[in-house]
Amino acid sequence: MVSYILKRFLSLIPTLFVVSLVVFLVVFLIPGGPATAILGMEATAEELAALNAELGFDRPFLEQYASWLGGVFQGDWGQSYFLDMSVLEAIGEYFGPTLSLAIYAELVSLILAIPMGIIAAYKRGSLVDTAAVSVSLVGIALPGFLLSMFLMLLFSVKLKWLPVAGYRELSEGFGQFIRYLTLPALSLGLVQAAYITRMTRSSMLDVLYMNYIRTVRAKGQKEGIVVLVYGLKNAAPTILTVIGQSFGSLITGTIVTESIFNIPGLGSLTMSAINRRDVFVIQGVVLFVTLLYVVVNLVVDLLYGVVDPRIQLGRND
Amino acid sequence: MKKFFALLLALAMVLSLAACGGSDAPAAEAPKADAPAAEAPKADAPAAAPAAYKDELNVAITANPPTLDVHFSNSNIVGGIGSHIYEPLFAMNQENVPTPVLAESYEVSEDGTVYTIKIRQGVKFHNGQELTADDVVPSMENWLVKSSKATPIAGTTFAKVDDYTITATLPEAYSGALDIMAGNVQFAAIYPKSALDAAGEAGITEFVGTGPYKLAEWKQDQFIHLTKFEEYQQPAGESSGFTGHKEAATPDIYFRVVTDETTRVAGVQTGEYDITEGISLEQYEALTTDPSLTLYTKTGGTLNLFFNTTKGIMAKEEMRDAIMACLNCDDIMMASYINPGLYSLNQGWMNPASATWGSQNSEHYNQNDPAKAKELLAAAGYAGEKILLVTTPDYPAMYNATLVVHAQLVAAGINAEVEQYDFATFMEHRANPDQFSLYITSNSYNILPVTLSVLNPGWAGLDAAEVPAGIAAIKAAATTEEAAAEWQALEEFLYDYGAASVLGHYSDVSATAAGVEGFNYFNFPIYWNVKVPA
Numbered sequence: 010m011v012s013y014i015l016k017r018f019l020s021l022i023p024t025l026f027v028v029s030l031v032v033f034l035v036v037f038l039i040p041g042g043p044a045t046a047i048l049g050m051e052a053t054a055e056e057l058a059a060l061n062a063e064l065g066f067d068r069p070f071l072e073q074y075a076s077w078l079g080g081v082f083q084g085d086w087g088q089s090y091f092l093d094m095s096v097l098e099a100i101g102e103y104f105g106p107t108l109s110l111a112i113y114a115e116l117v118s119l120i121l122a123i124p125m126g127i128i129a130a131y132k133r134g135s136l137v138d139t140a141a142v143s144v145s146l147v148g149i150a151l152p153g154f155l156l157s158m159f160l161m162l163l164f165s166v167k168l169k170w171l172p173v174a175g176y177r178e179l180s181e182g183f184g185q186f187i188r189y190l191t192l193p194a195l196s197l198g199l200v201q202a203a204y205i206t207r208m209t210r211s212s213m214l215d216v217l218y219m220n221y222i223r224t225v226r227a228k229g230q231k232e233g234i235v236v237l238v239y240g241l242k243n244a245a246p247t248i249l250t251v252i253g254q255s256f257g258s259l260i261t262g263t264i265v266t267e268s269i270f271n272i273p274g275l276g277s278l279t280m281s282a283i284n285r286r287d288v289f290v291i292q293g294v295v296l297f298v299t300l301l302y303v304v305v306n307l308v309v310d311l312l313y314g315v316v317d318p319r320i321q322l323g324r325n326d
Numbered sequence: 327m328k329k330f331f332a333l334l335l336a337l338a339m340v341l342s343l344a345a346c347g348g349s350d351a352p353a354a355e356a357p358k359a360d361a362p363a364a365e366a367p368k369a370d371a372p373a374a375a376p377a378a379y380k381d382e383l384n385v386a387i388t389a390n391p392p393t394l395d396v397h398f399s400n401s402n403i404v405g406g407i408g409s410h411i412y413e414p415l416f417a418m419n420q421e422n423v424p425t426p427v428l429a430e431s432y433e434v435s436e437d438g439t440v441y442t443i444k445i446r447q448g449v450k451f452h453n454g455q456e457l458t459a460d461d462v463v464p465s466m467e468n469w470l471v472k473s474s475k476a477t478p479i480a481g482t483t484f485a486k487v488d489d490y491t492i493t494a495t496l497p498e499a500y501s502g503a504l505d506i507m508a509g510n511v512q513f514a515a516i517y518p519k520s521a522l523d524a525a526g527e528a529g530i531t532e533f534v535g536t537g538p539y540k541l542a543e544w545k546q547d548q549f550i551h552l553t554k555f556e557e558y559q560q561p562a563g564e565s566s567g568f569t570g571h572k573e574a575a576t577p578d579i580y581f582r583v584v585t586d587e588t589t590r591v592a593g594v595q596t597g598e599y600d601i602t603e604g605i606s607l608e609q610y611e612a613l614t615t616d617p618s619l620t621l622y623t624k625t626g627g628t629l630n631l632f633f634n635t636t637k638g639i640m641a642k643e644e645m646r647d648a649i650m651a652c653l654n655c656d657d658i659m660m661a662s663y664i665n666p667g668l669y670s671l672n673q674g675w676m677n678p679a680s681a682t683w684g685s686q687n688s689e690h691y692n693q694n695d696p697a698k699a700k701e702l703l704a705a706a707g708y709a710g711e712k713i714l715l716v717t718t719p720d721y722p723a724m725y726n727a728t729l730v731v732h733a734q735l736v737a738a739g740i741n742a743e744v745e746q747y748d749f750a751t752f753m754e755h756r757a758n759p760d761q762f763s764l765y766i767t768s769n770s771y772n773i774l775p776v777t778l779s780v781l782n783p784g785w786a787g788l789d790a791a792e793v794p795a796g797i798a799a800i801k802a803a804a805t806t807e808e809a810a811a812e813w814q815a816l817e818e819f820l821y822d823y824g825a826a827s828v829l830g831h832y833s834d835v836s837a838t839a840a841g842v843e844g845f846n847y848f849n850f851p852i853y854w855n856v857k858v859p860a
Contacts, residue, residue, distance in 0.1 A: 039750075039751060040747075040750070040751045040754035040755065041748075041749075041750030041751045041753060041754045042750070045749065045750040045753040045754070046392045046750065047392045047393055047398065047399055047528055047529075048398070048399055048400065049392075049399050049400040049401035049404070050400065050401070050753075050767060050768075050769070051400045051474065051769060051779050051785075052400065052474070052753070053474065053757070053779075053782055053784025053785055054757030054758070054784050055784045056474065056784070057753065057754075057757060060527070060528070063527045064527060064528070090528065091390075091392055091393075091546070092546045093531060093546070094546075099546075103547075158588060161588075161589070161592055162592070165592060165596055165598075166592050166595055166596055169596055172596075172598055173589055173592045173593045173596050173598045174584060174586075174589045174592075174593060174598070175582070175598070176548070268585055268586055269586050269588075269589060270589070271582070271583070271584050271585070271586070271589060273545070273546075273547045273548045277547055278547065281390065281547055284720075284748065284749065284750065285392065285750075286750055
């Protein structure tokens with residue numbers, strides 16, 4: 010098992026190298042530098058060129074890349090031009106809100122999707138099933154930003170139950186923390202729930218009509234145990250994969266939601282870093298997110314063995 | 327199956343609890359409990375009890391400022407926030423007259439080249455140091471180098487006479503020198519010498535000034551928290567523009583970075599924010615009827631079209647004249663600012679309300695004459711060369727105007743093409759005459775014409791000798807009337823030459839929650855003296 014995990018991490022090195030090279034190249038090739046964001050609209054060409062040169066942006070590509078890569082090997086991921094902190098500090102600061110949001114949204118989606126998926130599969134062809142399938146279809150088709158706007162209009166502007174936007178640290182109180190995160194978490198979680206519901210229903214359908222389920226029923230087991238223990242346990246690897254993908258996408262794909270709800274997370278950081286050409290931050294965030302995605306997938310792979318002992322990772326025979 | 331439904335019910339309860347975490351509390355942040363100003367009046371309190379005000383002002387701003395070094399950046403957000411932290415020697419009062427702030431008095435030598443400026447004594451920086459000439463001289467020197475708005479007095483030398491007196495020696499007499507030093511964009515803020523000594527490539531990093539508010543915390547991309555500077559020394563006179571009495575009426579100001587327009591508006595409607603800058607023009611009409619809001623409009627600057635005057639077919643004056651003949655400025659401004667009440671048509675590069683620098687329309691402006699354009703195109707020998715309009719959707723007004731101009735050029739038979747980029751790339755393109763034929767930008771008003779971007783050869787590459795000659799004539803004018811006449815001549819040259827054209831004058835819109843007191847939307851929104859009933 011340990012050697013399997015080590016192998017997975019070692020295989021990550023070339024991936025990270027290629028990703029870093031491509032991202033650095035793309036940022037290098039895009040016109041404009043941080044001077045535009047610093048100096049503002051009325052800066053002249055000379056002023057822009059002078060500041061970009063002072064910041065080292067006029068150096069050849071390989072020189073800039075080598076200098077950055079050398080720093081990475083020494084634990085220095087570079088310094089943000091705007092945030093007055095190192096890239097690692099920035100990631101540490103902005104990751105908290107994203108992780109909180111992702112966990113909350115994933116909880117919302119799981120609490121809704123798993124029961125709904127199981128009930129829909131159990132009552133296949135019924136009104137409940139049709140409703141679950143239809144609602145999840147709408148959820149998948151609905152653009153996230155539209156749902157965000159709708160939720161904001163309803164719960165903030167009309168009902169005034171929840172704040173419009175913003176973020177409060179956990180240290181400012183759990184109640185405030187949850188109140189500010191609820192709308193964005195719902196906006197993300199409902200879309201994810203739609204996807205997970207469909208996949209849960211589908212994988213449960215695969216197992217609920219298997220012979221061993223029929224056998225368990227014939228032995229007189231209660232329906233709850235048949236569905237939850239024998240059915241759900243065997244459908245779990247597929248559902249787990251979907252949850253892993255969902256959590257990965259929640260961590261890496263919250264740019265729009267974070268922008269609308271003004272949450273200072275990795276999505277917002279990425280967006281502003283691109284606009285400001287804060288090159289080291291872009292690099293750092295992309296590498297971090299790549300690493301995170303791989304780790305999430307690795308954890309999911311390891312969990313396969315927990316939910317289904319027949320799966321033994323790292324064994325060739 | 328009952329367990330499933332129980333689970334679903336539990337979920338609903340959890341979400342309801344989360345949703346109602348504040349029970350019936352308003353969405354806005356409650357004032358701090360220990361703040362006396364925020365206490366609700368007791369039911370049996372006497373009727374004459376003073377009104378209670380919030381001790382926290384929440385302002386939604388459109389972007390995170392790239393820096394808080396006002397010498398360095400001409401961004402309005404930097405200047406707007408910076409004017410609460412820093413103060414200059416002179417600033418503009420509400421009538422745009424230069425008025426002492428950190429200066430106590432000044433004298434000008436007979437030949438008009440030496441300004442002897444007395445500095446107010448007893449003024450403290452936020453770090454506790456006392457303001458002296460040792461801070462003023464390096465600050466003014468730094469501003470002279472870093473601020474593009476200081477260009478008209480380039481070559482000025484600043485020297486310490488004693489701890490509270492400095493001299494500014496101009497290379498030549500210039501009656502507008504004080505206006506330049508009192509300008510509000512990239513203004514001549516006085517920093518402590520220690521902050522300047524510690525400055526890096528991108529300006530100062532210790533944001534310390536003498537203003538009524540000091541920086542308490544800057545949480546990047548979230549908020550900038552300013553708090554009342556208890557040792558603030560009030561300048562003389564009543565509050566007027568950036569001068570006179572500045573009362574930190576609300577002890578704490580949070581400038582909250584809210585990039586999404588809809589969120590900003592919804593935030594003021596629900597009380598989350600007390601004030602928002604950058605109201606969407608699309609929403610302006612609908613919001614005017616919202617009783618929970620008070621809208622403020624302020625003419626803010628000009629929407630301008632700049633030509634490439636040096637490369638290719640655009641180097642021909644007839645070609646630029648042909649494009650000018652196509653323009654229907656009313657259509658362009660309507661597409662950009664949506665409501666006729668939010669723009670006006672005037673060819674002047676300066677504020678039309680200015681008695682000195684305002685202009686009347688001439689035959690060059692807003693011609694809307696495609697037939698004349700076709701004649702001029704023939705005279706220019708135009709053979710269908712591509713005319714490239716570069717723009718950025720990041721600024722909707724500029725983008726919409728470009729699309730309308732494009733349509734007007736195509737209607738006149740010009741092979742026009744629009745290229746759109748994100749803001750940083752747009753800035754790169756518009757700085758290179760090989761990569762544009764024309765572009766449109768919105769530019770804030772300048773106090774004096776000599777600081778206009780259009781006159782700067784680094785802006786759109788305008789290199790006609792008449793421009794520096796015109797600037798020199800304005801600067802050398804003995805009286806304001808003479809200077810105004812020189813400016814009218816230079817402005818006429820810009821249109822004759824086809825260097826650029828003003829398309830119209832726009833208004834900025836801000837909104838406050840109903841009940842906000844003391845808000846002054848001057849050249850920037852001013853938040854000292856602002857109070858919000860609790």
